[in-house]
Amino acid sequence: MNSRKLLTIGYSTLANRGDNIRFVEGVENLVVIQNPNSEELPEFVSNISVIELKNRGVAKSRNIVLAAAKTKYLLFGDDDVEFDIGAISKVISYLEANSDVSIVLAQAVDEDGQLRKHYPVKLHNLALRNSAKAATYEIILRVEDIRSLGITFDENFGAGARNYLGDEYIFIADALRAGLKGVFLPIPIAVHPSHSSGILQNSAADVLARAEIFTRVFGALAPIIRLAFLVKPPRKRFGILNSLRFILGR
Numbered sequence: 001m002n003s004r005k006l007l008t009i010g011y012s013t014l015a016n017r018g019d020n021i022r023f024v025e026g027v028e029n030l031v032v033i034q035n036p037n038s039e040e041l042p043e044f045v046s047n048i049s050v051i052e053l054k055n056r057g058v059a060k061s062r063n064i065v066l067a068a069a070k071t072k073y074l075l076f077g078d079d080d081v082e083f084d085i086g087a088i089s090k091v092i093s094y095l096e097a098n099s100d101v102s103i104v105l106a107q108a109v110d111e112d113g114q115l116r117k118h119y120p121v122k123l124h125n126l127a128l129r130n131s132a133k134a135a136t137y138e139i140i141l142r143v144e145d146i147r148s149l150g151i152t153f154d155e156n157f158g159a160g161a162r163n164y165l166g167d168e169y170i171f172i173a174d175a176l177r178a179g180l181k182g183v184f185l186p187i188p189i190a191v192h193p194s195h196s197s198g199i200l201q202n203s204a205a206d207v208l209a210r211a212e213i214f215t216r217v218f219g220a221l222a223p224i225i226r227l228a229f230l231v232k233p234p235r236k237r238f239g240i241l242n243s244l245r246f247i248l249g250r
Contacts, residue, residue, distance in 0.1 A: 006072050006092055007140075010065030012058050013079040018042035020079040027085070028071055032061040034160065057160035059153035059167045062136065066143070066152065074143050075189075076136040081108075082191040083137075090187050091140050102145035103175055103182035105131065106138045110194040119186060126172060126182030128217065132229075134168040137190045149178045154216065165206070166213030173217045207242045211249040223247055 008028040015035045019042045023029045030049045034056045158167030214222040
């Protein structure tokens with residue numbers, strides 16, 4: 001498999017963090033730098049493609065990557081993620097053998113080699129009910145399938161936006177509702193530090209940000225889905241007041 005012809009890894013970073021990126025050899029590496037303050041850009045070797053974004057928003061960066069990728073498959077990266085090319089090759093081989101699959105959601109481990117969250121142990125199809133914990137660096141896309149249906153990341157969500165969570169889940173939900181097939185593969189493709197903006201907190205801001213995700217995905221049914229989210233094992237512990245905020249979405 002010639003990975004360079006098949007896979008782009010598209011990184012999102014800030015001007016002062018670009019030097020932290022650990023690039024993967026043998027694939028196309030593309031960097032989108034959010035640089036609203038026109039800071040000096042880091043220098044990269046000549047085979048790294050760089051696009052400067054004059055405002056902020058990780059979803060904006062992902063959409064630029066999605067539009068610019070020239071390979072069959074696309075994986076999203078951040079400046080604090082390290083990828084395992086051997087594991088990624090297994091996912092690409094799966095996609096090559098399963099042309100009906102447009103999205104693969106894989107696994108990630110922390111800096112100690114432990115799985116970052118409770119993942120299923122077997123391959124399964126993605127659905128709205130089992131994709132809410134997706135992280136961007138776990139997602140590999142078949143680019144043409146996504147582009148052909150005009151699916152993009154909702155720029156009202158994700159780091160740098162007011163609703164600073166949920167862009168990954170919304171993206172997957174939009175793709176599934178458009179008729180695309182996604183699967184989960186129990187293959188760890190990335191290493192990411194244990195701390196993340198996606199870790200569940202009990203603050204009112206985080207609770208309301210998560211509530212807005214369900215509103216975007218489920219519309220009028222959102223309060224019922226949010227209630228089910230709270231009571232389904234393992235139970236989420238927001239506290240009484242924040243649980244009410246979460247259910248009502250305000």
